[in-house]
Amino acid sequence: MAAFRTTPWRLISGVLGVMCLLLVAALGVLLKNSFTKQNVQPTFSPGPSTDLREGSGCCSCREKWIGYQCSCYFISSESKTWKDSRNFCVSHNSSLLHIQNRNELYFMNSISYFYWTGLFYSEEHHAWLWEDNSTLSQDLFLSLHSLNPKNCTIYGPIESVMDADCESEYRYVCKQQLI
Structure with a gap:
């Protein structure tokens, strides 16, 4: 009987443990993305720019520009x-x-x-x-x-x-x- 009573608690603690791991992983991904966006540095294009930002459709820049x-x-x-x-x-x-x-x-x-x-x-x-x-x-x-x-x-x-x-x-x- 004692083994039967502890099984639901083990199941609940297992589910809560998995949920905690998923939340920590999601938090890690969110933090990584937010730091990546804050520290974005302009990068050099490897060739002619095909960047389609607003108004840049006329750009064809040389390498490293x-x-x-x-x-x-x-x-x-x-x-x-x-x-x-x-x-x-x-x-x-x-x-x-x-x-x-x-x-x-x-x-x-x-x-x-x-x-x-x-x-x-x-x-x-x-x-x-x-x-x-x-x-x-x-x-x-x-x-x-x-x-x-x-x-x-x-x-x-x-x-x-x-x-x-x-x-x-x-x-x-x-x-x-x-x-």
Whole structure:
């Protein structure tokens, strides 16, 4: 009789044990997925980009360049001065990062380093301009007034733009607009 009374308890504890294991496994998968999505780094495409993100149907980028909204981006893993970074981009028929709208900021949102940009202060115009002399959209960066106009600009995590000595070495992003 005693063996008969313990059998339902063994069955219940076995079922509860299996449920606990399944819950722990599901939690592990969920945590792994959430950390993977948070730490996503842009990856280099092995060949021409066939990325079909919004507005990028016109992209055909060369190897190691990323296509996004009719532009190709090269995200460096090496550090250079602003001038050397700019020269690298120019030699690849592109320019340092030129952010035109908020969507482009979201594209760059997953970066975890600071990168040189093509934004500089023009003494002649008394304004912040991009390398192509186009003006900066006023709604992109809020803290430009605190930047030192004698320095170059870097863009980094959490949509932040800062100034840095142009002779310092940072990673860089080249942008080639296809349209």
